[in-house]
Amino acid sequence: xxxxxxxxxxxxxxxxxxxxxxxxxxxxxxxxxxxxxxxxxxxxxxxxxxxxxxxxxxxxxxxxxxxxxxxxxxxxxxxxxxxxxxxxxxxxxxxxxxxxxxxxxxxxxxxxxxxxxxxxxxxxxxxxxxxxxxxxxxxxxxxxxxxxxxx
Amino acid sequence: xxxxxxxxxxxxxxxxxxxxxxxxxxxxxxxxxxxxxxxxxxxxxxxxxxxxxxxxxxxxxxxxxxxxxxxxxxxxxxxxxxxxxxxxxxxxxxxxxxxxxxxxxxxxxxxxxxxxxxxxxxxxxxxxxxxxxxxxxxxxxxxxxxxxxxx
Amino acid sequence: xxxxxxxxxxxxxxxxxxxxxxxxxxxxxxxxxxxxxxxxxxxxxxxxxxxxxxxxxxxxxxxxxxxxxxxxxxxxxxxxxxxxxxxxxxxxxxxxxxxxxxxxxxxxxxxxxxxxxxxxxxxxxxxxxxxxxxxxxxxxxxxxxxxxxxx
Amino acid sequence: xxxxxxxxxxxxxxxxxxxxxxxxxxxxxxxxxxxxxxxxxxxxxxxxxxxxxxxxxxxxxxxxxxxxxxxxxxxxxxxxxxxxxxxxxxxxxxxxxxxxxxxxxxxxxxxxxxxxxxxxxxxxxxxxxxxxxxxxxxxxxxxxxxxxxxx
Numbered sequence: 389x390x391x392x393x394x395x396x397x398x399x400x401x402x403x404x405x406x407x408x409x410x411x412x413x414x415x416x417x418x419x420x421x422x423x424x425x426x427x428x429x430x431x432x433x434x435x436x437x438x439x440x441x442x443x444x445x446x447x448x449x450x451x452x453x454x455x456x457x458x459x460x461x462x463x464x465x466x467x468x469x470x471x472x473x474x475x476x477x478x479x480x481x482x483x484x485x486x487x488x489x490x491x492x493x494x495x496x497x498x499x500x501x502x503x504x505x506x507x508x509x510x511x512x513x514x515x516x517x518x519x520x521x522x523x524x525x526x527x528x529x530x531x532x533x534x535x536x537x538x539x
Numbered sequence: 540x541x542x543x544x545x546x547x548x549x550x551x552x553x554x555x556x557x558x559x560x561x562x563x564x565x566x567x568x569x570x571x572x573x574x575x576x577x578x579x580x581x582x583x584x585x586x587x588x589x590x591x592x593x594x595x596x597x598x599x600x601x602x603x604x605x606x607x608x609x610x611x612x613x614x615x616x617x618x619x620x621x622x623x624x625x626x627x628x629x630x631x632x633x634x635x636x637x638x639x640x641x642x643x644x645x646x647x648x649x650x651x652x653x654x655x656x657x658x659x660x661x662x663x664x665x666x667x668x669x670x671x672x673x674x675x676x677x678x679x680x681x682x683x684x685x686x687x688x689x690x
Numbered sequence: 691x692x693x694x695x696x697x698x699x700x701x702x703x704x705x706x707x708x709x710x711x712x713x714x715x716x717x718x719x720x721x722x723x724x725x726x727x728x729x730x731x732x733x734x735x736x737x738x739x740x741x742x743x744x745x746x747x748x749x750x751x752x753x754x755x756x757x758x759x760x761x762x763x764x765x766x767x768x769x770x771x772x773x774x775x776x777x778x779x780x781x782x783x784x785x786x787x788x789x790x791x792x793x794x795x796x797x798x799x800x801x802x803x804x805x806x807x808x809x810x811x812x813x814x815x816x817x818x819x820x821x822x823x824x825x826x827x828x829x830x831x832x833x834x835x836x837x838x839x840x841x
Numbered sequence: 842x843x844x845x846x847x848x849x850x851x852x853x854x855x856x857x858x859x860x861x862x863x864x865x866x867x868x869x870x871x872x873x874x875x876x877x878x879x880x881x882x883x884x885x886x887x888x889x890x891x892x893x894x895x896x897x898x899x900x901x902x903x904x905x906x907x908x909x910x911x912x913x914x915x916x917x918x919x920x921x922x923x924x925x926x927x928x929x930x931x932x933x934x935x936x937x938x939x940x941x942x943x944x945x946x947x948x949x950x951x952x953x954x955x956x957x958x959x960x961x962x963x964x965x966x967x968x969x970x971x972x973x974x975x976x977x978x979x980x981x982x983x984x985x986x987x988x989x990x991x992x
Contacts, residue, residue: 408710412737412747413573413730417566417621417902423910424564424880428715431877435714445714446773449870457876461914467970470568471748517920559861563888563898564881568751574759575733578726579866586865596865597924600719608725612763618819622899668769715875719868719923726866772870 403440403536406433407475407497410468420467426504427460430492433476434508437490441536443529453520453529455510458487462506466496473497480537485523487511488533554591554687557584558626558648561619571618577655578611581643584627585659588641592687594680604671604680606661609638613657617647624648631688636674638662639684705742705838708735709777709799712770722769728806729762732794735778736810739792743838745831755822755831757812760789764808768798775799782839787825789813790835856893856989859886860928860950863921873920879957880913883945886929887961890943894989896982906973906982908963911940915959919949926950933990938976940964941986 416422435445448455468474475497482489487509494504512520522530567573586596599606619625626648633640638660645655663671673681718724737747750757770776777799784791789811796806814822824832869875888898901908921927928950935942940962947957965973975983 411730411734413567413575413733415568416564417568417570418907418909419568420909422564423913424877424884427877427880427913428713431715432713444773446771449772454871456871456873456920457917459914459916460876460880461912463912464910467909469748470751471746562881562885564884569756569758571758574762575726575729578729578762579864582726582866583864595924597922600923605720607720607722607769608766610763610765611725611729612761614761615759618758620899621902622897715869715877717870718866719870719872721870724866 403437403478405475405477405495406436407473408432409473410470412470415470420469423462423464426462426464426494426506429474429476429494430460430462430478430490430506430508433478433492434490437478437480441532443532448529451526452514453526454513454515454517456513456517458509458511460506460508462504464504466501466503468496468503474503480533481507483533483537485521485530486519554588554629556626556628556646557587558624559583560624561621563621566621571620574613574615577613577615577645577657580625580627580645581611581613581629581641581657581659584629584643585641588629588631588687592683594683599680602677603665604677605664605666605668607664607668609660609662611657611659613655615655617652617654619647619654625654631684632658634681634684634688636672636681637670705739705780707777707779707797708738709775710734711775712772714772717772720769722771725764725766728764728766728796728808731776731778731796732762732764732780732792732808732810735780735794736792739780739782739838743834745834750831753828754816755828756815756817756819758815758819760811760813762808762810764806766806768803768805770798770805776805782835783809785835785839787823787832788821856890856931858928858930858948859889860926861885862926863923865923868923873922876915876917879915879917879947879959882927882929882947883913883915883931883943883959883961886931886945887943890931890933894985896985901982904979905967906979907966907968907970909966909970911962911964913959913961915957917957919954919956921949921956927956933986934960936986936990938974938983939972 410421414421414425438445445455473496475495477493479491480488481491489507489509492506493502495501496503512522514520520526561572565572565576589596596606626646628644630642631639632642640658640660643657644653646652647654663673665671671677712723716723716727740747747757775798777797779795781793782790783793791809791811794808795804797803798805814824816822822828863874867874867878891898898908928948930946932944933941934944942960942962945959946955948954949956965975967973973979
């Protein structure tokens with residue numbers, strides 16, 4: 389899925405932000421989006437990012453790579469309401485042979501105000517939850533990720 | 540998990556209702572529990588029922604039987620609020636070699652008022668989603684279920 | 691929001707189907723989308739429908755109209771997997787002064803196969819959960835809905 | 842709800858851990874509990890803690906105090922599976938007049954292994970999201986919280 393020759397140079401490709409309208413069932417009785425949903429949105433944005441860089445996660449799982457979450461860290465600054473649309477900028481901040489870190493900025497798509505930010509850490513494992521050394525076992529996927537890492 | 544000799548006769552065993560306090564994140568901005576959660580509660584109650592009759596679902600999946608949902612039908616009569624506790628009476632209404640039907644009555648545990656009722660239909664399949672004929676392939680599990688079917 | 695003169699005649703307006711890619715967190719350990727999420731998708735589609743016909747639900751709530759769910763009825767025919775995209779055709783089947791019924795056909799957007807269908811019933815109430823007689827209290831919203839009812 | 846004379850001295854009261862069996866719908870196709878659910882469990886444990894110290898959150902909201910989340914920080918060490926039961930130790934780590942911090946240790950109730958830990962920060966606001974100065978506006982609730990703060 390990741391042959392070397394179709395890697396698009398970072399200069400010629402901008403990652404698009406990920407966003408969508410808020411769902412009614414994401415609100416709680418405080419009248420705002422329940423905070424646990426931001427963790428889910430960060431996953432939506434992260435998997436969209438992988439998709440954009442040519443590494444769709446369903447294909448990664450088919451090849452036997454799972455990407456569980458090691459940690460989640462989120463700061464909530466402004467509430468979201470039903471009727472709002474969020475927009476997430478997602479960056480691959482760190483990458484080692486066995487782990488990576490993604491950062492997120494969650495904006496209101498209309499007002500452009502920053503509503504939250506966060507960081508998640510992940511590792512690469514097999515379906516048996518055994519760590520995968522990406523540079524040796526999946527060098528093309530690893531190179532692809534490296535191309536899109538922040539400097 | 541299903542040796543014949545430990546089947547408890549229906550007369551000597553009452554299935555206990557399943558219930559719990561409502562979680563804050565189950566509410567929506569209407570100030571009531573979001574209707575999709577009742578579908579989840581019905582699953583909680585159904586799996587608790589299987590547990591009570593000696594057929595814990597994690598063990599069934601380990602033996603290779605999955606029980607997907609074929610249909611869901613729910614009537615909402617009264618809203619639930621954070622602070623309420625629900626209580627569900629669950630009955631195995633129908634059972635054939637490949638399918639079964641469960642009914643649910645969802646009460647407010649304090650007021651004893653009926654807040655909702657519902658029915659779900661299920662089939663037995665393998666991990667490859669191939670139908671399983673229970674009487675032939677898992678006769679002890681089938682007999683156990685039959686013992687707890689409503690008359 | 692509902693002035694008579696901007697009602698678009700039914701002939702000149704097609705309601706677009708509602709759809710999106712499936713989220714990873716919508717799957718369960720059976721490897722398919724958990725059935726409770728279809729109930730949430732039906733809400734997403736229903737609110738998108740209201741939006742398309744010029745009755746955004748956040749504005750309806752601001753005007754004091756809530757639309758709780760009276761019943762849900764869903765048939766599950768084919769499973770959805772992560773990587774799939776669903777597409778929902780939503781129709782306003784019945785409308786009285788105090789209630790309405792919506793039907794849903796849930797397709798796989800790529801294969802065009804029907805994966806599920808369903809019906810939901812709703813009523814109109816105030817924030818105090820008092821029934822609202824739409825033709826008298828909100829005639830323009832009622833007329834708008836009537837325009838988009840199936841014949 | 843918080844009259845001074847019924848404050849139970851910290852020495853005579855142990856906060857019980859909060860726990861329950863895992864729900865099937867909390868798993869994802871990785872075959873483990875989806876990480877976003879831990880954030881919800883932390884809320885369940887936090888509200889149970891408030892309940893245990895005589896400050897049920899539904900009553901706090903009725904009195905006009907909302908407690909939104911300012912930040913969430915979770916480390917995932919071991920996966921949970923359907924069939925497991927979790928148990929959470931919850932501590933009030935910090936308390937000022939307008940904010941507080943809660944820590945969580947999430948164990949497997951059978952193995953006693955630590956599966957995750959986390960911290961959440963909260964503030965006190967009115968329904969209009971205006972900060973509340975607890976010592977002045979709700980001195981009894983503030984004193985009650987202070988009694989249960991870690992030293």
